[in-house]
Amino acid sequence: MKTIAYTSAAVNYLPKVRKLCASIKRLHPEFEVVLALSDKPNAGVDFSAEPIDRVIAVEDLDIPDRTRWSFFHDIVELSTAIKPFVLKKLLAEDGVARVLYFDPDMVLFSRLDDLLAALDAANVVLTPHQTHPETTLEAVRDNEIASLKHGIYNLGFLGVRPTAEGRRFADWWAERIYHFCVADIANGLFTDQRWIDLAPAFFDGVGILKNTRYNVATWNLTTRLLSGDIANGFKVDGNPLGFYHFTGFDSGAHRVMADKNAPGNASVRALVDWYADETRLDRDDPVARIRWQYGSYADGSPIPTSHRRLYRARPDLQATFPDPFDNLGRQSLAHWMQTQGPLEQPEYFPKKKAWG
Numbered sequence: 001m002k003t004i005a006y007t008s009a010a011v012n013y014l015p016k017v018r019k020l021c022a023s024i025k026r027l028h029p030e031f032e033v034v035l036a037l038s039d040k041p042n043a044g045v046d047f048s049a050e051p052i053d054r055v056i057a058v059e060d061l062d063i064p065d066r067t068r069w070s071f072f073h074d075i076v077e078l079s080t081a082i083k084p085f086v087l088k089k090l091l092a093e094d095g096v097a098r099v100l101y102f103d104p105d106m107v108l109f110s111r112l113d114d115l116l117a118a119l120d121a122a123n124v125v126l127t128p129h130q131t132h133p134e135t136t137l138e139a140v141r142d143n144e145i146a147s148l149k150h151g152i153y154n155l156g157f158l159g160v161r162p163t164a165e166g167r168r169f170a171d172w173w174a175e176r177i178y179h180f181c182v183a184d185i186a187n188g189l190f191t192d193q194r195w196i197d198l199a200p201a202f203f204d205g206v207g208i209l210k211n212t213r214y215n216v217a218t219w220n221l222t223t224r225l226l227s228g229d230i231a232n233g234f235k236v237d238g239n240p241l242g243f244y245h246f247t248g249f250d251s252g253a254h255r256v257m258a259d260k261n262a263p264g265n266a267s268v269r270a271l272v273d274w275y276a277d278e279t280r281l282d283r284d285d286p287v288a289r290i291r292w293q294y295g296s297y298a299d300g301s302p303i304p305t306s307h308r309r310l311y312r313a314r315p316d317l318q319a320t321f322p323d324p325f326d327n328l329g330r331q332s333l334a335h336w337m338q339t340q341g342p343l344e345q346p347e348y349f350p351k352k353k354a355w356g
Contacts, residue, residue, distance in 0.1 A: 001097035003116065004090050006034035006056075008079045009104040011042050011290045014050070015282035016104045021051040023108040023243075031100075036086040038079040040293040058294075061085045063178070071324040072312040073181065074305055075292050080155070080191040081181035084174035091162040091170055103156035105247055107275070109233070110240035115159070115214065122207035123166040124199060125159040127215040128152055132223040139261070143219045149185050151193035153208075156245050157215050158196075169203045182312075212237045217245035218257035226267045230274050234267060246275050250282075297327035297334050306348045307337050 005024050009017050021033050035047070037057040047055050058078070063069055063085055073081050083101060090099045098119055102108075119125045129147040134140045160166045176195045183191055200206045209215075212224045213236045226241070228234040234241040248254045255272055262268040282288055296302055303325075311317050311324055311333065318324075320336075327334030342349045 002095055003028070003031050003098040003100065004034055004093075004096060005031045005100045005102060006036055006086060006090065007102050007104045007106075008036035008038055008083050008086065010039040010075055010079060010292045011037070011045055012039075012288050012292060013104055014045070014287045015279065015285045017052075018050055019278060020102055020104055020106050020108070024102070025051045027108050027111050034086070034090065036079075036082050038075065038082055038294075042290055042293075045287055045290070056086055056089065058082055061089065067323055067325070068311075068318050069178070070294050071303070072308055073294075074308065075295060077181055077183060077191055078294060080193075081177050083155075083158075083192055084170055084177050087158075087160060088167075088170045088174055091160060091167055096162055099160050099162070101155075101158040102243065103245065103247070105249060106156055106243050106245050108243045110213075110242055112242055114211070115209065115242065118207050118209060119159040119161060123161055123163045123205035124169050124203060125207040125209055126153040126196060126199065127157050127209045129154050129215075129217075129219050130223065131210045131212060131220070134222060136222075139222045142257075142261070143222065146219060150190045151197055153193070153196045153199075154215055154217070154245070155193040155196060156217075156247070157243070163205070165204055169199065169206075172202065173199075211239070211242075213239045213242040215243065215245055216241060217247060218254060218261055221258060221261040221265075221268060226262065226265060226271065228267055229270050234271060244271065249275065249279065294325075296325075298325055299327055301327070301334070304337075306350075307333070307341075310337070310341060310345060310348045 005028070007017055007020055017035060024031055024033055032053045033051065035052045035055045037055050039057065040059065041055065041057055058066065058070060061082060070078060087099055087101065090096060098116065115125070129152065130143060134144055160170060173195060177192050180189055181191050182189055188194060200208070216224060216226065216236055224236050226234060226236055246254055248257070258268050258272050317333065317336070321333035324333045326332055329335070
């Protein structure tokens with residue numbers, strides 16, 4: 001019986017994926033490592049040279065009306081939207097004991113044997129964003145209120161066993177995400193994550209991992225003490241750091257919040273500096289320049305988010321243009337968006353600035 005660890009990303013995020021998967025292979029060589037590819041395979045990328053055992057692309061998944069469905073989503077939404085479908089596929093395979101999901105901007109720092117034991121006693125395991133109450137109003141605003149908006153549990157990690165209840169959870173999650181994987185915080189949705197707030201109420205055997213060594217991130221550094229260094233290893237509240245979530249790293253937001261939530265902590269600074277050094281060449285990696293295949297129309301022109309949102313909202317457009325990516329002609333969704341769309345639904349299209 002095997003454990004599968006998977007992550008989800010487009011081809012251009014492979015430099016980050018590589019770091020996560022290498023850390024899994026180093027600490028848990030017995031795991032099978034799978035990349036859920038929110039993209040189309042690229043002939044110029046040799047995945048066999050990566051610390052990845054296999055790749056499951058969007059086109060490999062049993063998703064109804066897959067072409068139109070893929071068009072609904074931007075790159076982040078599609079990367080999260082395929083997660084439950086890959087989970088279902090992996091849980092259905094022979095010889096699988098556990099399936100673990102990790103976000104591609106995570107790195108493992110020590111073995112997860114206690115986590116695996118917790119999962120073996122449950123059907124699903126989740127990690128909350130916070131496990132201790134904040135003690136200042138500013139931290140409440142930054143972290144606890146953010147969890148109320150984005151979800152109590154961080155879906156950068158998820159563990160599921162192929163029990164009847166584990167499969168029922170995966171089916172439910174996939175059904176919800178099929179229809180509602182969109183970043184719309186004002187209306188209670190944050191891609192795949194907000195739905196999981198309901199999981200402990202809907203399903204039995206949902207374990208909540210409160211061990212502070214797991215899913216450490218800027219949003220919980222106010223209540224967790226990170227110590228140590230790269231050479232000797234990091235600890236969290238005296239226990240070995242399990243995995244750390246470097247979310248928002250490329251934008252610079254991660255360092256800003258790390259400095260704010262753990263001011264003066266040399267270990268936090270060392271960890272962030274280490275990842276900055278590890279990722280310093282990511283943008284120069286040729287694979288990072290590979291265009292996301294679901295991000296463009298057939299002629300290579302980028303698809304505006306407004307086109308995706310309007311197409312999602314209009315079943316009549318979906319019926320009229322079954323292949324929304326095709327824009328090689330006047331009878332295409334792209335042509336309709338350029339000509340008729342602004343007339344029928346101008347709220348989806350930015351107004352051009354008047355010159356004068």
